[in-house]
Amino acid sequence: MSAAPDLLDLRLLFVTGKGGVGKTTVAAGLAQLAAEHGKRVLVCEVDAKGDVTSLFEAPPTDFTPREIAPGVWSMSMDTEASLREYLKLHLRIPVVGRIGPLAKAFDFVATAAPGVREILTVGKLCWEVRESHYDLVVVDAPASGHIIGQLAAPQAINDLVKVGLIRSQTDWMLEILSDERQTGLVAVCTPEEMPVAETLELTTRVREETTVRMSAVVVNRVLPELFGQREEEVFEQMRAPEIQRVLSQRAGGDVAPVLEAARLAVTMRRTRSVHLQRLQAGLPEGLPVLLLPYLFARSFGARTTRQVAHALGEELGL
Amino acid sequence: MTAARNGSTAKTVGQLLAAKDIVIACGPGGVGKTTTAAALAATAVVEQGGRVLVLTVDPARRLADALGLKGIGNDEVRITDDVFEQVAGRPRGELWAAMLDTKQSWDDLIRTHAPDEETREQILANPLYQNISGRFVQSHDYIAMERLYEIHCEGKYDLIVVDTPPTRNALDFLDAPQRMADFFSSRLLRWLIVPYRSRLVNIASKPFYQVADRILGTQFLADISEFFILFQSMYAGFVERAEAVTRLLSDRRTTFMVVSTLEATPVREAEFFSSELTARKLHLGAVVLNKVLPEYLRDPRADKLAQSMVGRAAELADGLTDDPVVATRVLGEVAESFLNFGVVARREAEQQAELKGAPDVLVTVPFYDADIYDMGGLLELGAQVWG
Numbered sequence: 040m041s042a043a044p045d046l047l048d049l050r051l052l053f054v055t056g057k058g059g060v061g062k063t064t065v066a067a068g069l070a071q072l073a074a075e076h077g078k079r080v081l082v083c084e085v086d087a088k089g090d091v092t093s094l095f096e097a098p099p100t101d102f103t104p105r106e107i108a109p110g111v112w113s114m115s116m117d118t119e120a121s122l123r124e125y126l127k128l129h130l131r132i133p134v135v136g137r138i139g140p141l142a143k144a145f146d147f148v149a150t151a152a153p154g155v156r157e158i159l160t161v162g163k164l165c166w167e168v169r170e171s172h173y174d175l176v177v178v179d180a181p182a183s184g185h186i187i188g189q190l191a192a193p194q195a196i197n198d199l200v201k202v203g204l205i206r207s208q209t210d211w212m213l214e215i216l217s218d219e220r221q222t223g224l225v226a227v228c229t230p231e232e233m234p235v236a237e238t239l240e241l242t243t244r245v246r247e248e249t250t251v252r253m254s255a256v257v258v259n260r261v262l263p264e265l266f267g268q269r270e271e272e273v274f275e276q277m278r279a280p281e282i283q284r285v286l287s288q289r290a291g292g293d294v295a296p297v298l299e300a301a302r303l304a305v306t307m308r309r310t311r312s313v314h315l316q317r318l319q320a321g322l323p324e325g326l327p328v329l330l331l332p333y334l335f336a337r338s339f340g341a342r343t344t345r346q347v348a349h350a351l352g353e354e355l356g357l
Numbered sequence: 358m359t360a361a362r363n364g365s366t367a368k369t370v371g372q373l374l375a376a377k378d379i380v381i382a383c384g385p386g387g388v389g390k391t392t393t394a395a396a397l398a399a400t401a402v403v404e405q406g407g408r409v410l411v412l413t414v415d416p417a418r419r420l421a422d423a424l425g426l427k428g429i430g431n432d433e434v435r436i437t438d439d440v441f442e443q444v445a446g447r448p449r450g451e452l453w454a455a456m457l458d459t460k461q462s463w464d465d466l467i468r469t470h471a472p473d474e475e476t477r478e479q480i481l482a483n484p485l486y487q488n489i490s491g492r493f494v495q496s497h498d499y500i501a502m503e504r505l506y507e508i509h510c511e512g513k514y515d516l517i518v519v520d521t522p523p524t525r526n527a528l529d530f531l532d533a534p535q536r537m538a539d540f541f542s543s544r545l546l547r548w549l550i551v552p553y554r555s556r557l558v559n560i561a562s563k564p565f566y567q568v569a570d571r572i573l574g575t576q577f578l579a580d581i582s583e584f585f586i587l588f589q590s591m592y593a594g595f596v597e598r599a600e601a602v603t604r605l606l607s608d609r610r611t612t613f614m615v616v617s618t619l620e621a622t623p624v625r626e627a628e629f630f631s632s633e634l635t636a637r638k639l640h641l642g643a644v645v646l647n648k649v650l651p652e653y654l655r656d657p658r659a660d661k662l663a664q665s666m667v668g669r670a671a672e673l674a675d676g677l678t679d680d681p682v683v684a685t686r687v688l689g690e691v692a693e694s695f696l697n698f699g700v701v702a703r704r705e706a707e708q709q710a711e712l713k714g715a716p717d718v719l720v721t722v723p724f725y726d727a728d729i730y731d732m733g734g735l736l737e738l739g740a741q742v743w744g
Contacts, residue, residue, distance in 0.1 A: 059622065060387060182386055270687050277688075290665065293659070297662060297666065300651075300695040335701055
């Protein structure tokens, strides 16, 4: 494990996690951080929702990358465009123009043959790595339920397709994906029960079913610790009715909601820390766990993305 | 608008469910969809009686635990009465649960539709079929709706609560039956498999096959062709079935319940769900907003008070408890924390206000500071949603 390369020195970084845990936020934060360290970064959104660009307060991008912040380019995956690019590059004939129904036929084959769509996605990402247009490609990857299928696609295709052009293509893709100096996977979760369970399961499946190395787990929305033990004792004293009354009189208003909110924050933090401990206990030794504080922000944009980047940088010791 | 069209006057989820046979819980991932579906099903058993099935796609061990099951499989299992009795007395009805096993369901489907044993075995052994049934994400969407249809047709249940699979594109599972039908009836598909049925390929289409050969390899194309040739024998059955599934989804006894939280991304997805359902003329019965922060966090007086407390902590803490230094620190933290959570609560309220396309019923469920791990917890959540 000591040989593990620094996260930002990788070339291809998949960011995944259960829906709703903030994987797009983390992907954007990692891209921002890498860019601040002088890298040219491409962020690729696989399930195009336009969220990555909104985190940089830029309009949505399509298959053609566009610079959305200094050093950060963005694109969204489009398997059909990827196929077209692939055919143009590898067959060296204007094939789509000449054989009209080809794209449609491939849409069908892709629907029927699992892995075809995935391979076009992974293929494009690996191609960007090989061509070195960017120092780092950050992938806002599918949710953890789907990422295995995507990462395992080259191998699956290798097993299905014995000969042909695709077969020869999967070999170099596998080489990039399997190289832990080039490719890594970051799993994002929150300190809640289901996301933790899914992350632990994902860690096992990534090891068993793919050739990709897990680089780090990011725990998002970690609540601040309000009190130490002594503070908590004093807080409990304050919640006694007579003291609350005195406090309300002095403050010039009912302090009950203010104290109640703190109690809620303390319980939330406590419930979550149990899950955080379970996560840390269940992960393989040496796998870095990065904690991101809960952002009490009114809205999410370029500023919060910079905050996330800095928090990640601190956790990485940069 | 939906209310008028459906003649529905439901004001609560409970009333809504009383008039429906099928409730489909959909929405973004990670918002508590599975738990909400299970909680509603359990509550329906207690409140309404009858036979209720929760059909889940989430292999959450915790849910199985909460229902007192060792695990949930493809076959429906009944939750024993004593699980209820510990918390709610003898239930008026029966609660059943099943978890979607995509591979198992596909195999069952093939067994039902295959014209003969040989075809059946050939399909089950085809490498493409194995991939589709095992890994293919969209097949998950299709099979979920297919299984719902099958269970519904058996007529065993008074109410079926369905937890939908997390889809890549919001409502893929709704399109899945139609797409499957289109897929098998396509002329293009027949064209694709022509060279493997007869060696006569006309000049015009030759380049296509040459290209396809070069890219995919002959063996792979042959596998595809074999698969579809075999499937042709089941074509009529499949298309008919897919159409029936589509009809069931738009039946007036079926309703949809969008589940979300008030985080920015889930809300945006939930809104998309709602408008898509309406566009498809499907019945959006309820929107359930989970994990909503308490209202008092938005109280302007409390907010002002907390703001003033930040600077006056020492003064306020003086002589209040036996440790004024710690008390000052505590009051400062308490006030800061209130202001922080207030920001989030106001953001949530804004999100909720922006939710358009109001459904018949809108429910907000407060943030639970503990996890749901047993029937008591499920019923408590269920009561909140039920109204």
